[in-house]
Amino acid sequence: MSDVAERLERVRARLRAAVASARRAPESVRLVAVSKFQPVNAIRAAYAAGQRDFGENYVQELEQKSKELAALPDLRWHVIGHLQRNKARFVGNLASVVHTAHSVELVRELDKRATERAARFSGDETRLRTLVEINVGGEAQKSGAAPEALPEILEAIERAEHLQLAGLMCVPPQTDDPSGARPFFDQLVRLRDLHGGAARLPELSMGMTSDLEHAVLAGATIVRVGTAIFGERPRAAQ
Ligand SMILES: *Cc1c(COP(=O)(O)O)cnc(C)c1O
Numbered sequence: 441m442s443d444v445a446e447r448l449e450r451v452r453a454r455l456r457a458a459v460a461s462a463r464r465a466p467e468s469v470r471l472v473a474v475s476k477f478q479p480v481n482a483i484r485a486a487y488a489a490g491q492r493d494f495g496e497n498y499v500q501e502l503e504q505k506s507k508e509l510a511a512l513p514d515l516r517w518h519v520i521g522h523l524q525r526n527k528a529r530f531v532g533n534l535a536s537v538v539h540t541a542h543s544v545e546l547v548r549e550l551d552k553r554a555t556e557r558a559a560r561f562s563g564d565e566t567r568l569r570t571l572v573e574i575n576v577g578g579e580a581q582k583s584g585a586a587p588e589a590l591p592e593i594l595e596a597i598e599r600a601e602h603l604q605l606a607g608l609m610c611v612p613p614q615t616d617d618p619s620g621a622r623p624f625f626d627q628l629v630r631l632r633d634l635h636g637g638a639a640r641l642p643e644l645s646m647g648m649t650s651d652l653e654h655a656v657l658a659g660a661t662i663v664r665v666g667t668a669i670f671g672e673r674p675r676a677a678q
Contacts, residue, residue, distance in 0.1 A: 444485035444670060448473070451652075451668045458656035469656055472518050474648075474666030476501065477673045480508045486669060487512055495539075495664050497521025499530055506534055520609075520645075520664055522583040529553035532602070536565055539609040539645050539664075540573040542585045544596045551600035569606040570597050571645055574631060576624040577613035584610065590635055607643030607661070608632055618651040625658035 441449075451471065459466050474495040475483050483494060483505065495518040496502040502517060509515060516536035523531060523540050531538060532554030541547050547570070554568050572593050575584030585593055597605040608631060612624035625646050632641045647655020647663035655663055666673065 442485040442489070444482055445489040447671070448486055448489050448491060448669050451665055454652065454668075455656065455663070458653040461653075462657045464656070469660060470662045472520070472645075472662055472664045473669050474520065474664050475505070475670060476521070476666065478666075478670045480505055482670050483509060484512075487515060491669075492516055493518060493536075495520040495666075499523070499527040502534070503530055518664075525549045532568060533557055533560065535568060536561070537569045537571070537606065539571045539662075540583065541570050541593065541597065542573050542583055543589070544592055547593060547596040547600060547603065551602050554602035557602060564604070567602055567604040569643075570600075570603045571607045571609045571643055572597070573609045573611075574628060576610045576627050579613055582611065582613075587631055590631065594635060594640075605640065607641045607645065609643075609645035609662075611648075612646075612651075619654055621647075621651040622654045622658060625655050625660070629659050 455469060455471060456466060459469055470493060472493045472495040473486050473491050476497045492514055493516045498521055506517060517534060519531050519535045519538040520540060523546060525546055528549040532550045533556045557566050573584040574587060575582050594605060597603050608628050610624060610628045612621040615621060628644055628646055632644060643661045644659055645662040647660045649665050649668040652663045652665060
């Protein structure tokens, strides 16, 4: 087994344990392997071990990797980094899921550009599944929408022809103890309940290497895990 395959198996075991202690169904949480700054061979190794969902932060890097890995069938790209409007065309037509919609303008641009999906995707993937990133800590340096902006962003996604409203996402402020993230995960759950519940917002994308157990207990349906699967990222790139 490759290092990546071994680490992936450990992450799956952590997820199984977390889901069991939360008394949730095993298939209720999807693992996205965050491959930013990692070489394509690491992605190939995870793919060979059965991983299909991969998260990238930077559109240029995603563009490059998606070309190199175009031959891998049913690999799904998740865009999890701050997204600028001038990248909307590429993301709109290549990603399976975008986690980081944060404004009405960005939503409109994504919808306007996501016109070539039918050539690449089929079934319910023809529309780009879109989550809204919430700046749960209200941090000036972090991206994501303010909770007050949520109603108009959600409505814009629902009006969009090529997008499918999928849920909410957050990256809580850094804390020394992983349990420090829990109040922010609970905040995302409350926002979901306030704005239509799981029927309207089925996905909650929250939890990373250090705090995935807390996220699963809070109700995450997608966890985004990088370091625990691929090892430390190259230092300059963190
Ligand atoms: C890098 C990153 C992750 C993964 O972080 P790890 O701590 O390496 O698991 C998850 N989500 C986002 C938005 C990230 O930028």
